[in-house]
Every structure is written in C-alpha cells, then in structure tokens.
Amino acid sequence: MSLFLPDEAATIAFAARLHSALPADLAGWTILLEGDLGAGKSTLVRALIRAMGHTGAVPSPTSTLVEPYVLPRGKLYHIDLYRITSADELRFLGWNELDDGFRLVEWPDRAPQLLSDADLQIRLSYQEPGRNLAIAGLSGRGELLAAELS
C-alpha cells in the first residue's frame, strides 16, 4: 500500500489516521520507520506521540538512542538508530527490556534483526514537493493494520 503526502500537514494527518487505527493495548508493538534524512520519519513520530496525548517537546533521540514516554495508553519508546554502527549496540540500548511499551524505530536498517520483532514497516521517500508513504505489515496483526490503513 502506498500513498502520496503532498505536504507536512498530510504527514501529520496520516499520523492521526494511524493513531485511530492502532489497538488500545500497544505494549509489545513495533513500528519501523524507514527513509532518507528529511523524509519525514520524525515528523510522523512527533505527530503520533502528540496524537497519543503528549503535550511537551519531542526531542530527537539521535544521541540518546531512546526517548521514553509514559502516555495515557501506556509506555512508548521513540528509538533512533542513526548513530549505531553495529547491530550489537542494541544490547547497550536494552532492546529486550523495551518490550513493555510501543516501540517506534527510526533507521531500523541499522539493525536488520529487528525485522523479526516488528509489526509494521512505514517507508517514506521523497516525491517532490511531497513524500510517498508505503506501508507493509510484518506480522499477522501488522498486516491487518496495514489493510485498515489502505
């Protein structure tokens, strides 16, 4: 499934749609966000975190790797693997301890083993002046969600 997002507002509107389609219990769900620098991964994540009830800042986890949130619907972890140089560094991140929350991962291609843990892949690419968004389900429940979003 793919769709054209003509501007930033369309990316934010998609985040709202994604939010309404997500199940109530998100513990253990993982969404991978792929795309080049500036493709809109953080824009989408920020809008989703705000749609989930967060009112403060959404800092980039580029240097901290993970930024945790406690939201009305549970824990959420915003993860950015841009800076990791080997998949082994996931151990330092404590990936396995983050399964009590909703994991949103930017630059997941840095750690290909995450694919087996993930539910949904969202790929953003430049299609000037906007962006193209492609969604793929990576688990049974992820495929159902992808179908609902298409």
Ligand SMILES: Nc1ncnc2c1ncn2[C@@H]1O[C@H](COP(=O)(O)OP(=O)(O)O)[C@@H](O)[C@H]1O
């Ligand atoms: N659908 C869109 N069309 C055009 N520009 C967009 C769209 N969505 C987001 N943007 C812009 O593109 C940039 C994306 O930056 P960011 O979200 O930080 O990207 P990434 O996290 O993928 O590096 C921002 O300047 C944002 O305003």
Ligand SMILES: [Mg+2]
């Ligand atoms: Mg980013």
